[in-house]
Amino acid sequence: MSPHDEWVARDAAVVWHGFTQMATYADNRPVVVERAEGREIIDVEGRRYLDAISSLWVTTLGHRVPELDQALRDQIDRVAHTTLLGNGNVAAIALAEALAPRVPVDDPRFLFASDGAAAVEQALKIAFQSWTNQGVTGRTTYLAFGGAYHGDSIGSLSVGDGGFGTDVFDPLRFGCLRTPGLDQPGAAEAAVALIAEQADRLAAVVVEPLVQGAAGIRTHEPEDLRAVADACRAHGVLLIADEVATGFGRTGTLFACEQAGVRPNLMVVGKGITGGYLPLAATVASGPVFHAFDGPDLSEMTLYHGHSYSGNALACAVATRHLALIDEGDVLANVRARADQLAAGLAAAVAPLPGVAEVRGLGLMAGIELAPPTDGLRWGRRVSAGCVDRGVLIRPLGDVVVTVPILTSTADEIDRIVATLADAVAEVCR
Ligand SMILES: *Cc1c(COP(=O)(O)O)cnc(C)c1O
Secondary structure (H helix, E strand, O other): OOOOHHHHHHHHHHHOOOOHHHHHHHHHHHOOOOEEEEEEEEOOOOOOOOOOOHHHHOOOOOEEEHHHHHHHHHHHOOOOOOOOOOOOOOOHHHHHHOOOOOOOOOOOEEEEEOOHHHHHHHHHHHHHHHHOOOOOOOEEEEEEEEOOOOOOHHHHHHHHOOOOOHHHHHHHHOOOOEEEOOOOOOOHHHHHHOOOOOOHHHEEEEOOOOEEEEOEEOOHHHHHHHHHHHHHHOOEEEEEEEEOOOOOOOOOOOOOOHHOOOOOOEEEEEEHOOOOOOOEEEEEHEEEEHHHOOOOOOOOOOOOOOOOOOOOOOHHHHHHHHHHHHHHHHHHHHHHHHHHHHHHHHHHEEEOOOOOEEEOOOOOEEEEEOOOOOOOHHHHHHHHHHHOOEEEEEEOOEEEEEEEEOOOHHHHHHHHHHHHHHHHHHHOOO
């Protein structure tokens, strides 16, 4: 047995991998990571792979960034974690102070969590309770979009549009209003009309601004997002922007809402917030939403919600340093340049290939939608496997092959990702 096969056998014997059929896990040639350097991950046999999915969209500046490593070491010499329930922590305060002037939310307050799904869940509960605290009854449902993905907890799954084999949970999901994804023709008008018609039932509208990532990198125009935001404002419905995937530079601005000039009442961030180092997420509430919870001590106006590891000090310290590094390294300028290069490269080398239905993307997120002639060909999986064989780590979403390069990628690395995708698609889809 090779060292790789041995690790895979040990892995499959004890670890249950998310979104993964464990009975076939070993057959799909998983990469077992031992360490990483910059934008490459290194497996147990020393093979190197360019991380072209940013470890599922979380890694921003690379792996083992010296400054982030140091921020973590510095914090661990102070304290790793203390609770934020009723008490403060210097690292969490510093992070919230650093983020406050940067988030597109008025007079922001930060409720920390450890995962995107938990932070979405917090936003849903805050929106709901903010109405009941104001004595408004009946605003008990949400409007969400076709293709939406907001996480895997029951609440976040409920505002999501299902798929990925999660339909089995339908009996557990609470109902909400749904209107076509904003990438569809006429979708913004339909959403605006539904908001107007149903406003007094709606606690909030939940949207992934500019890109629905998990739907297969489906993009929409800033004007359409703005139209939805304007309708929310006009009808007094709260807008929750889920920036878990798009936040922290992924689309070329720090937050995607900025490109539409939209300032949501609640914003959710996660994934890139620590540069991909540690589990941290946050629900950002505007001042008016936050103040709807003001009241006497121990009163029912309070938000009775919080997680054990909310505002973990190690994660906050890394996140604060990470935010500064995005500025210091002029990372957003690199994202925009590399994004143009990626889009042009995919348009020239991949879009014309047989079997490719569409190439789309925004910033450093791109999806190649394949059009297999019959079911069961597993093109998405096979193209991704072809990329992994060529030393570029890619993961599909069904038959959409997705690349989400690290924000500090070089021009050569983007060229390599494009060339590898072109080779793998040409090999599989003929
Ligand atoms: C990944 C994602 C989530 C869920 O975040 P987790 O940290 O995986 O729980 C929520 N919303 C969007 C838009 C995402 O891409």
